[in-house]
Each structure stands twice: as structure tokens, then as C-alpha cells.
Amino acid sequence: MDTLVDIRGLSKSFGPVKAVEGVTFSVKRGEVLGFLGPNGAGKSTTMKMLAGYLTPTAGTASICGFDIVKQTIDVQRRLGYLPEGAPAYGDLTPLGLMRFAAGLRGIRGAEREKKIQTSVERLELQSVLLRPIETLSKGFKRRVSLAQSILHDPEVLILDEPTDGLDPNQKHQVRTLLQQMAKQKAIIISTHILEEVDAVCSRVIIIGDGKLLVDERPGQLEARSAYHNAIVMRMPAGDAEKAAKALSGMAYVAKVERVGQWDGFAQLRALAAGGTDILSTVHQAVSKAGVTLQQIHVEHGRLDDVFRKLTAKSRSKES
């Protein structure tokens, strides 16, 4: 496993505004890094610096061993980049755009057509291949931009919101594609869709106010949630009181909440203090109290919960 992306203290200021401050992390081959953060946090700015579109104010970064400032062209040859908003020349067709990108990447002739064909198949662009890009829907535009980014089979992919505007089927296809490609590449994706983080990412970075707040695996991030390892139980409505009483005051049970009631059933949630595994103790306690459970399951932490808590400080600055 080699480190393909290495970022140290990367910073970018626009006049007095510090868009990115001292961001440090690295990505190895085989990893898919999810970049999360509120709007305006600095995700896109960081990506633009890595892709060689913006010059950093401070700090260094290297991709595949090449410095992003001093060896920008070398970096760009080995990088596939999907810019924010998926911009593309509207008058070109997807085929024309890919030929243009391939040409500038030094891919010519039969090899070019073969690589374009592969990209087209992976992103299912056959039906729109010869239509001007400006006539395509938002989803297709994004897929075209994604297609040009993987055309040359780069070692590193930096994708700014790759599934934005795609319908659920398309989202699924792109995520599957990313998972397949991840094995041989280092991929950085920025996203607002937290379920995407679960589905695709092996690591998560949260950026707030230009600073790196968290750098963990999704599992570790989930564990920060108050809802991590919470036990949710469904029981006859009449038993809810009994169960709640039996559980409150128990060690490692932080709180007992009534989640809902319908059709004669009630649903309770017991929050685990410190995310400890309380499944068996809760089950025993509830059975001892004479309650027959219809259903019981363990909840994973809620990423949006963790996200909100971690970025609360930067959000309050925004508003």
C-alpha cells in the first residue's frame, strides 16, 4: 500500500478570508476518502488546490510523489478530477469532450477510442453520446464529467460531489463503480450525502471553517453518536411503562425514549452510555420485567447527528 496523496498544512486565503487552514492528511492506494463539511467549509477549495487550479497560500501537497505547485503538469497527468458543478463545454458532445480531454492527455488513435468506449460503458452514456452537452439533463452532465475524469485510468481520483443530481439508480451505479475502482486507486470524494459515506468510503474527513475537524473511519465516526449501539425494542403498548421503569437507572443505559406508538404497539429506544454494547443486559432486564418483545435491534450511530455536533461551531459562525 503506497501513499498516493500526501497533504501537509495546506492553506488558502482569499484576502482576509481563510478558506482553508492547515489541512493535513494522506490517502493510500485502496482508500476512498469522504470529504464532509458544511457549505463553504473549504472542501472544494482544497480539491481545487490539489487539482492545480488554485495556488495554495501555504503548505505543501504531493500526488503520486509530485508536488502540486512545482510539478503541476505531472500531477494533472496522473489525476482524474471532477470539478464542482461538473462544468463542460456545452457546444461539444460527450464524445467530442472526451476526445478533447484524451487528446490533451496524449491518448490518440485506436487506444483513445477504446478508452472512451470503456468510460462510456461504465457511465452508460451510449444514448447521449452525440448530443450537445448543453441539451443534457443535470445527471447526464455529471456523468459526462465523471467519464472524462476516469478516461485515462488515473491512479488518483478527486471527485467533487460525484452523485449530485443523479437519480437513485444512477447513484447506485456510480457508487458501485467507485467501489470497483477503489481497489487500485486512491479516491477522494466530497459529498453531502451521508449514506454515501457509509456505502463507499473507507475513511471520513470532516472540514469545518477551513480546518480539519475529524479524520476517522466511518465506524469510528458513528461511535461518536449518542445513538450508537442504542437498543430499539417493540412491545405491546401496555408493557411500555414496565419496560421503561426496568431500564432506567440501569448501568450503561444513558436514557430511555419512547419512539412511537401505533396499532397497540409501542417502540422504545435505550441509549447506550459511551456506546457500550448493552444488548444482552437490556434484553435480560426487559424479560425479567415480564415484557414480551416483538422486535429488538441495535442501531448504528447517526452520522448526521455527529456531523451536526462537530460542525455546530462553524455553523453558528455562518449564521
Place this chain on the structure above:
Amino acid sequence: MRNVMIICKRELAAYFSSPLAYVFIVIFLALAGSMTFYVGNFLDRGRADLEAFFNFHPWLYLFLIPALGMRLWAEERKSGTIEFLMTLPVRTSEAVVGKFLAAWLFAGIALVLTFPIWITVNYLGAPDNGLIAAAYVGSWLMAGSFLAVSACVSALTKNQVIAFVLSSAVCFMFLMSGLEMVQAFFRSWAPDLFVRAVAQISFLTNFFDLAEGVIDVRAVVFFLSLIGVSLVINTAIVDLKKGT
């Protein structure tokens, strides 16, 4: 070099994929033609030369060429495609030269399409065709200078209208620097050397040198140098904007 050609090809195709190219060419030809025959009194003059035709080129270029140049960079910035272009393994200079060449070639196409007037003057009399050829080359070089300046200004802004107005103004200054009115202004307080220097950078002076058949290497060097310097400044501006 190859990258320059790829970008040039794509830009040229872009001109023709919208009404821009056709509108520009038709208007240019219509104006050039009507100026020559009506304002220039081509037929009444009774001379077998195309002076009446070439006299108007600087003024036609003044307000038509910035329309070609304004979109070169301003449109890319506005639509965001500049981020796509500049994150491909392309040097800024390659992109600058490629775009300029495409616009210059397009202007050349428009010029070439005025050939009917060359045929006309040959039908009506016996002109010095060598002279006319030199004038065409001079006109193309002048168009290139207008374009290089426009492209430069276009790199400064996202707004195509601002790019147009500003580059028209700059080109106007270059045009006028040879006129007596500007010369007189400088003569009153500036050293003679400076006054002559200002005259040297006039588009009018240099173009008419070439148009009158004075095989003036200086004029050619002037236009090519101006194009070169503008392209260098253009590259610097695009690079500088990378920091923001």
C-alpha cells in the same frame, strides 16, 4: 505544440457551432463592402487599387474584433469551464496561444472571404496585385494585434461586455496614437524621441506602411512583437488569477 493545435481546433469549431461565426462574417463582409463602395467612393475614384477598401479596416476591426476576443477567456470564467481546462495537463501558455490562434485564423477566414473585391478590381482594371497582397497580410497582422489585446483584456474579467468595452478602448488608443491630434498633445511637452516612439506604436501608421507597399520590416516586427507581448501578458494574467 500538439496541445496548442488541439485547443485551437476546438476553439475554432466552437465559433462555428453558434450563430456567432456566421453573424460576424456576414456583418464584416457587408460593412467592408458598403464602406468601400459608398463611403470610399471606390467606383468614382477610378483608380485600380484597393485603397478605398483597406482604409476602413482599422475602424471595422475596432468594433468587430473585440467581439471575437471578448469571449476567449471571459466566457470560460463565467461558465466555469476554465476549471476543467486548467486542470488538464495543459500549460497556461499552450491554452493562451491555442485560443489566440483560433481567433486569428477565424479573422483570417473573414478576410479571405472578401476576395470578390479583389476579383472586381482586377476585372475593372490592372492593379498592382503584389501591393494588394501585402495590404492583406498587413491587415491580417493588424487584426492579430487587435485580437491579442482583446484576449488579454478578456482574461481580466468574467463579464464579456466589460471585456468588449475595455478592449475597444485600449485598441482605440493604439489606433489613435499615430494621429496628429495625439501627436500634437505629446509634442508640446514630451521629448521628440518620445513623440516619435508613440507614433511608432500606432496601428494606423504601421498598417498604412504595409498597405502602401512599403515593405517595412519594422511594421511587421511591430505587429508581431505586440502580439507576442500581449500573449505573454495574457499568460501572466491567467496564471495570476489562479491564485485567487
